[in-house]
Amino acid sequence: MRVDIVSLFPEFIDQCSAFGVVGRARERGLLSLHGWNPRDYATGNYRRVDDRPFGGGPGMVMLIDPLRAAIEAARAADPAETKVVYLSPQGPRLTQAKVRELAARPRLVLLCGRYEGIDERLIEAEVDEELSIGDYVLSGGELAAAVVVDAVARLQEGALNDADSATQDSFEADGLLDCPHYTRPVEHALGQVPEVLLSGNHAEIARWRRMESLGRTWLRRPDLMDEKSLNKADRALLDTFRSRYLRGLDESDGDA
Numbered sequence: 001m002r003v004d005i006v007s008l009f010p011e012f013i014d015q016c017s018a019f020g021v022v023g024r025a026r027e028r029g030l031l032s033l034h035g036w037n038p039r040d041y042a043t044g045n046y047r048r049v050d051d052r053p054f055g056g057g058p059g060m061v062m063l064i065d066p067l068r069a070a071i072e073a074a075r076a077a078d079p080a081e082t083k084v085v086y087l088s089p090q091g092p093r094l095t096q097a098k099v100r101e102l103a104a105r106p107r108l109v110l111l112c113g114r115y116e117g118i119d120e121r122l123i124e125a126e127v128d129e130e131l132s133i134g135d136y137v138l139s140g141g142e143l144a145a146a147v148v149v150d151a152v153a154r155l156q157e158g159a160l161n162d163a164d165s166a167t168q169d170s171f172e173a174d175g176l177l178d179c180p181h182y183t184r185p186v187e188h189a190l191g192q193v194p195e196v197l198l199s200g201n202h203a204e205i206a207r208w209r210r211m212e213s214l215g216r217t218w219l220r221r222p223d224l225m226d227e228k229s230l231n232k233a234d235r236a237l238l239d240t241f242r243s244r245y246l247r248g249l250d251e252s253d254g255d256a
């Protein structure tokens, strides 16, 4: 997959994608990143990329023409059809479903804003989709673009090694949170590893992990869970988790 990034700081996303799974995907040729800096397409002695907002107010607005030239250069670099995604606080929030959709495309142009934002006419003319990464204020779209690049890169066929376990991930399997993980040593001053994980009984271990995933999702992210759509086995596991959890709460009440 090819991702073109239009940004005043294209090196930033490059650096964000140099390590780990994403770095390896790039080394393996599964992902290529190309930066396009609107500054390089700005004209005049000052190479301006922004100006003051009509109507007044604080901050600056990115100019249409340098951005448009950079987007057109990015489009022209590869004939495959491309979608232009503008990372912006006004977009719907990025989800794993959207990540899967973007990851399946041959290429993508990511547009990053700085300052107060981009002239609305450029957005209307060139942008296919806006995406936010969450309800907090960043100082520009670059970190959000790096998030998109990371999330789509690891879904490229061959990007993950067996050890990276794409399908066991929360969200990717069935939208549940992950179960807890443990490694050596078995006994530690901070506590011991749950007995079941040492049992060698793989069916029991799978059941325990499923129960923990269900239980944690119920406790921490009930918004992700539709209990009515759980099958019988999952409902039974969640009931077991709940009764153990409630008993645990009882005990701590008793101690107090």
Ligand code: 9D3
Pocket (backbone or CB within 6 Å): 087, 088, 089, 113, 114, 115, 116, 117, 131, 132, 133, 134, 135, 136, 137, 138, 139, 140, 141, 142, 144
């Ligand atoms: C303080 C500035 N705000 C005035 C009400 C508006 C504003 C403009 C530009 C807020 C943030 C930004 C820059 N943010 C992004 O470019 C951005 C972003 C974000 O801030 N949060 C979550 N997702 C994203 S994607 C791009």
